[in-house]
Amino acid sequence: ETGVTQTPRHLVMGMTNKKSLKCEQHLGHNAMYWYKQSAKKPLELMFVYSLEERVENNSVPSRFSPECPNSSHLFLHLHTLQPEDSALYLCASSQDWDRGDNEKLFFGSGTQLSVL
């Protein structure tokens, strides 16, 4: 399998549930990202990891908790979410986090999250 794989593709959860999103990249990249896409809004950067270390937390509420156990895997742990957190959550990877020329992001297919 190649590229960036995200599971699950769809998730419905209640506000009191705890769930996790999983991302795996098979590209040998050193950096991994979580983005949030809400309707009619730009993709919002949430977290960046470089070689398993978090280099950016873009003012994300603590009900979102990322985990990067190794450079190929990234998780987003969710707990006590709000209905306004319903969105498409996209994982991405890039070769390195300090962008050189011709660097680009490779995205997974996303998890469509609905919070009831």
Add this chain to the structure above:
Amino acid sequence: DQQVKQNSPSLSVQEGRISILNCDYTNSMFDYFLWYKKYPAEGPTFLISISSIKDKNEDGRFTVFLNKSAKHLSLHIVPSQPGDSAVYFCAASALGTYKYIFGTGTRLKVLA
């Protein structure tokens, strides 16, 4: 304040004609620009990029133009095909940073 703007939420074009998608930015530190294409139920896929040292980059049917003085870039698709129907995102970043700032996207519909 949105640093990357795509002011046209949607665009319809006849098959075989040219599609022109526009993007404006405000941050003069941006030096690298990308276009991504997104189909429903899929993640965005990289289409084409341009560095600020160039004013044009071409790849097959896709050409990106950069006007640094106007802080404007555009994506031209010629000829447009029905398979090009998708949402197109413009993104920008500054050298040495990991932050890619995205626009809100333009939904392109190519009519057969």
